[in-house]
Amino acid sequence: MKLPKGKKFFLLAAFGVLLAVILAYSNHWSNDFHFDDSHTIVDNPHVRSLGNTLTFFINPQTSTVLPNSSSYRPLTTLSLAIDYYLGRGYNQFYFHLSTFVWYLLQLFFMFILFRTIFNYAFKHEWNSWLALFGTAWYGLHTANAETVNYISARSDLLSTALVIIALVSYIRSSFMRKYFLYLIPFILAILTKQAAFMFVPLFFAYLLLFEEGVFWRAVAAVLPALIIALLFFQKTASMLSALSGATNYSYFSYLISQPGVVLYYFKTFFLPMGLCADYGWGPTTSVFNFGFMAGFGFITLMFISAFYFGRIKKYQPIAFGILWFFIALVPTSIVPLTEIANDHRLFFPFVGLTIAVCWVVGLLLYKYEEQLKAKRALAILITSIAILVLLANALGARQRNRIWKDEESLWYDVTIKSPKHGRGLMNYGLSQMSKGRYAVAKKYFHEGIKYAPGYARLYVNLGIVQGAMSNRQEAEASFKQALAIDPNLYASYFYYARWLAQQGRQTEAVPLLVKSAELSPGFLPGRHLLLNIYESKAKNDLALLEARKILEIDASDAIACQYFLQYKKELLPAGAKSTPEMYLALSVTNFNRGLYNESISAAEEALKLKPDYAEAYNNIGAAYNSMQQWGKAIAPLEKAIALNPDFQLARNNLNLAKSML
Numbered sequence: 001m002k003l004p005k006g007k008k009f010f011l012l013a014a015f016g017v018l019l020a021v022i023l024a025y026s027n028h029w030s031n032d033f034h035f036d037d038s039h040t041i042v043d044n045p046h047v048r049s050l051g052n053t054l055t056f057f058i059n060p061q062t063s064t065v066l067p068n069s070s071s072y073r074p075l076t077t078l079s080l081a082i083d084y085y086l087g088r089g090y091n092q093f094y095f096h097l098s099t100f101v102w103y104l105l106q107l108f109f110m111f112i113l114f115r116t117i118f119n120y121a122f123k124h125e126w127n128s129w130l131a132l133f134g135t136a137w138y139g140l141h142t143a144n145a146e147t148v149n150y151i152s153a154r155s156d157l158l159s160t161a162l163v164i165i166a167l168v169s170y171i172r173s174s175f176m177r178k179y180f181l182y183l184i185p186f187i188l189a190i191l192t193k194q195a196a197f198m199f200v201p202l203f204f205a206y207l208l209l210f211e212e213g214v215f216w217r218a219v220a221a222v223l224p225a226l227i228i229a230l231l232f233f234q235k236t237a238s239m240l241s242a243l244s245g246a247t248n249y250s251y252f253s254y255l256i257s258q259p260g261v262v263l264y265y266f267k268t269f270f271l272p273m274g275l276c277a278d279y280g281w282g283p284t285t286s287v288f289n290f291g292f293m294a295g296f297g298f299i300t301l302m303f304i305s306a307f308y309f310g311r312i313k314k315y316q317p318i319a320f321g322i323l324w325f326f327i328a329l330v331p332t333s334i335v336p337l338t339e340i341a342n343d344h345r346l347f348f349p350f351v352g353l354t355i356a357v358c359w360v361v362g363l364l365l366y367k368y369e370e371q372l373k374a375k376r377a378l379a380i381l382i383t384s385i386a387i388l389v390l391l392a393n394a395l396g397a398r399q400r401n402r403i404w405k406d407e408e409s410l411w412y413d414v415t416i417k418s419p420k421h422g423r424g425l426m427n428y429g430l431s432q433m434s435k436g437r438y439a440v441a442k443k444y445f446h447e448g449i450k451y452a453p454g455y456a457r458l459y460v461n462l463g464i465v466q467g468a469m470s471n472r473q474e475a476e477a478s479f480k481q482a483l484a485i486d487p488n489l490y491a492s493y494f495y496y497a498r499w500l501a502q503q504g505r506q507t508e509a510v511p512l513l514v515k516s517a518e519l520s521p522g523f524l525p526g527r528h529l530l531l532n533i534y535e536s537k538a539k540n541d542l543a544l545l546e547a548r549k550i551l552e553i554d555a556s557d558a559i560a561c562q563y564f565l566q567y568k569k570e571l572l573p574a575g576a577k578s579t580p581e582m583y584l585a586l587s588v589t590n591f592n593r594g595l596y597n598e599s600i601s602a603a604e605e606a607l608k609l610k611p612d613y614a615e616a617y618n619n620i621g622a623a624y625n626s627m628q629q630w631g632k633a634i635a636p637l638e639k640a641i642a643l644n645p646d647f648q649l650a651r652n653n654l655n656l657a658k659s660m661l
Contacts, residue, residue, distance in 0.1 A: 259295025324352020422452025
């Protein structure tokens with residue numbers, strides 16, 4: 001059966017929206033890890049093995065290496081572990097790909113939700129187009145670029161998508177409604193982020209406005225979801241309260257700051273300008289503050305509007321969208337978090353705001369429908385405005401993608417928009433320190449201390465850069481200052497210990513590393529250094545114990561396994577896995593010790609497990625070079641380059657072998 005011409009054109013437009021979203025984000029696939037990605041992904045050993053899947057669901061500590069930042073988001077952590085597995089490591093492309101696929105899936109279900117709600121209120125042939133425009137606006141919205149780029153913010157995206165899927169499942173499938181199967185995506189949403197609890201009041205608002213119409217009937221219908229929410233809340237409430245302890249200001253100050261923040265979020269929907277990865281706003285200290293009074297007045301006006309529009313069937317999508325906006329903001333408004341405001345907190349609320357704004361636009365269009373049909377120029381003008389809105393947001397999203405490309409570009413943007421924010425200045429300084437620009441980094445660290453004198457991490461990083469510049473006294477003073485400011489920060493102990501070890505003061509470093517491991521048990525670099533010190537001091541029992549502790553956290557840890565292979569092969573713990581990375585680490589260690597034949601043997605073991613391991617071939621060639629067996633070096637080095645044409649170290653080794661031969 002041939003599709004009607006109008007439907008064909010609509011499908012073509014829908015495909016155009018899909019293509020536009022893909023193009024808008026086509027420059028983000030290699031963007032770096034940022035911010036909380038460090039402790040939830042990059043430094044988190046638990047995401048490096050799918051064997052930890054069950055542990056994700058029973059131990060919240062697996063979500064991060066920072067015990068005080070742990071949260072019960074097992075499905076989010078599992079999704080990160082899957083990305084790590086598919087990418088064979090920290091390949092940003094796979095992390096961004098899975099996030100983006102979920103984003104597209106969310107947009108599909110959003111379109112269904114929008115069109116269904118619009119049709120409930122007032123059936124019109126343009127409703128599908130209106131729903132498509134709303135989906136496109138949201139999909140291209142500049143502010144959403146943070147959530148799509150910021151890998152740790154995937155929890156916001158997954159929970160939002162699953163809440164929408166749960167609602168659509170109830171609305172559109174009598175089968176899922178009858179057998180309560182719509183609760184499955186709701187449960188999955190809770191397992192990604194606890195903000196999904198807001199499904200219950202959203203579901204109630206939907207039932208009251210569009211289906212039941214009577215308060216008690218809506219209560220009865222929402223009861224199964226409420227029971228599920230209460231059961232899960234009992235499990236996660238303690239973790240939410242732990243997160244609230246991470247602030248440096250009072251609960252009251254945080255609360256009275258939120259009305260002004262909500263007003264700012266509302267403005268951002270229409271004018272997504274001045275977006276910043278880390279605003280660094282301080283809390284409001286008085287209810288007589290202009291931001292609080294303006295925000296409180298705005299919230300009051302919006303709730304009055306929702307009550308008014310909710311009584312008239314034709315206007316009910318406006319009421320529902322307003323309520324969605326505020327309900328979705330409840331978790332971050334009442335649970336005090338480290339930052340007063342964040343752009344990724346807009347992702348969930350903006351779904352509702354899109355519904356409300358689009359329906360207002362739709363009602364205006366329907367009111368003047370005859371004039372639009374009669375005046376082609378007016379219709380073209382309105383269409384052009386809609387396209388310009390989408391285009392402006394798409395260009396804004398691409399620009400935000402460029403800003404999120406790496407640490408330097410992201411934090412430079414923060415220093416421009418929040419020039420007095422200590423953490424932003426520090427992080428930009430870190431990006432400079434990683435490039436060897438120590439003087440520049442030092443300057444930004446000192447600038448950051450001016451605005452955040454009580455921020456221990458600033459002194460830690462100042463100590464690191466002072467150490468890199470061989471300013472020993474200043475470095476040690478900075479490390480000690482960090483410990484004095486925050487004696488519970490694991491990083492202060494680790495980096496001070498690392499610096500002491502570099503100065504040959506390994507004995508002094510040991511208790512600091514022990515304390516670091518106590519504060520952050522899953523942070524493996526500290527344990528690796530401790531193992532190395534024990535090994536160098538011939539404290540074999542302590543080294544063996546530390547290696548076992550590491551393997552309890554990560555059974556495939558290359559450095560710990562290497563220790564067992566080197567000295568205690570017969571005592572390798574059960575469950576510890578032989579991995580190519582483990583044998584490569586052993587190969588490098590043997591090479592550095594001048595044990596070239598042993599280095600080759602270890603690399604060959606790595607190749608048995610991973611035949612396309614370019615680094616292992618390079619190690620074999622390098623070992624042969626060191627033994628001056630130039631002819632034997634050529635074949636493995638050529639193989640390394642064939643596997644990885646950009647492998648410059650292998651090329652250098654090959655050139656050396658050929659020139660000497």
